[in-house]
């Protein structure tokens with residue numbers, strides 16, 4: 001009894017090791033359900049293959065080198081476009097929050113763009129820029145920029161009036177108010193925007209690679225799908241899932257680090 | 265000239281103009297002089313313009329008309345001669361106690377080592393030794409408010425402005441904080457303007473209680489408090505104390521009953 005209570009208390013904690021154990025537990029849970037599904041309900045191997053076979057397919061791709069080719073293509077595209085999206089998003093958020101007029105004018109448009117699924121523009125972007133890096137880059141930037149921009153602006157605007165008054169009371173200049181109050185207050189907001197943007201960027205890159213490229217995870221998934229190689233398809237999906245999970249954990253950790261007072 | 269920290273409030277009016285809505289007259293013809301080293305408390309129903317007056321004194325907002333002067337110097341913006349303790353705790357949540365206490369000094373451009381030495385002194389004065397590297401969310405409400413007071417004192421202002429600093433605290437903590445404020449004031453001899461809606465707090469702490477009428481805020485009465493100093497919590501049980509509280513309560517009872525609910529003992 002006490003052993004279970006202790007385990008439960010440990011798992012509820014916000015420590016890094018507890019987070020790790022929770023992640024491992026949920027992965028194990030998914031694997032078990034998956035295994036059971038393929039053993040009982042879904043016996044058609046075109047629809048679903050057991051985890052074991054996916055793992056074997058992954059090893060095959062590793063040995064043939066295909067994983068590295070595709071991984072490099074995807075990581076290069078995301079690695080180049082995502083930081084740009086973040087920087088542009090933050091700059092745009094700064095700009096908008098600095099001018100009431102601009103924010104009022106651009107606000108409705110941004111809200112619209114934020115809610116529109118920009119992946120729908122993929123065919124258009126590819127028609128403009130052709131197959132390959134450029135279209136991936138532009139699509140991911142377009143998709144990832146808005147969550148960052150909107151949360152940056154919200155974060156900068158939502159600063160506690162009381163904190164600003166306290167700074168002003170000490171005769172702080174506008175710049176001092178920005179660096180000591182507004183920006184630190186907005187940072188956790190910005191990071192949570194980046195976290196959302198990361199998930200969207202992964203969707204964006206896969207879609208871009210579906211439509212137009214010769215390498216990348218999305219390309220490999222489409223190719224595997226066309227040859228009914230479900231195991232390989234799922235292997236690449238797992239890799240994307242891992243990227244998403246790792247990114248999300250990292251950004252969450254940064255958020256916690258920046259805003260420890262939001263816990264408890 | 266800079267030696268004299270007398271606060272002169274002359275003919276201050278404040279009307280808030282709001283687009284599309286009727287304007288609000290918050291203060292009318294406020295004339296008040298707070299002598300160097302004097303402790304003045306302002307009481308009045310909520311909405312009677314007390315915070316507005318304090319913000320005008322601090323320079324956070326302009327008066328519609330009238331002047332504020334410290335000694336012979338007119339002031340219209342925040343300056344190192346005045347410091348404010350806000351009602352809701354306005355500490356930076358991402359900074360430790362020592363960084364928060366040194367915040368005003370950092371804004372003033374003081375080097376880290378120097379301001380940390382000063383901050384340490386005021387942390388000690390506020391009874392927070394050992395909590396230098398705690399974050400505000402790790403402290404109780406009373407401790408946070410002490411950090412607020414320490415932060416204001418650290419810049420060594422001549423005039424200390426306190427806007428209902430203990431309102432959010434429970435009764436016991438409030439009594440302790442009142443006593444601590446008195447002992448700090450006893451040692452530092454600042455000019456103090458304290459806003460409170462606790463009449464007993466006003467009487468216990470101050471040399472003079474200024475009673476505001478409801479909106480627009482006007483000075484209805486000034487009651488000198490000649491209870492002997494130094495005062496301790498015993499004073500609160502003396503007949504003179506109870507009579508003073510009662511006298512002030514009668515002055516604002518009607519308005520207070522309209523505007524808020526509070527009990528006097």
Ligand SMILES: Nc1ncnc2c1ncn2[C@@H]1O[C@H](COP(=O)(O)OP(=O)(O)O)[C@@H](O)[C@H]1O
Nearest residue numbers: 280288290309310311312313314315316317479
């Ligand atoms: N920035 C503002 N804009 C418009 N009205 C305000 C503003 N600040 C205060 N007021 C109004 O002025 C009056 C006095 O407010 P305040 O000074 O906060 O009173 P108190 O501190 O005595 O409770 C209130 O009616 C309040 O609504």
Ligand SMILES: [Mg+2]
Nearest residue numbers: 314315316427
């Ligand atoms: Mg007030």
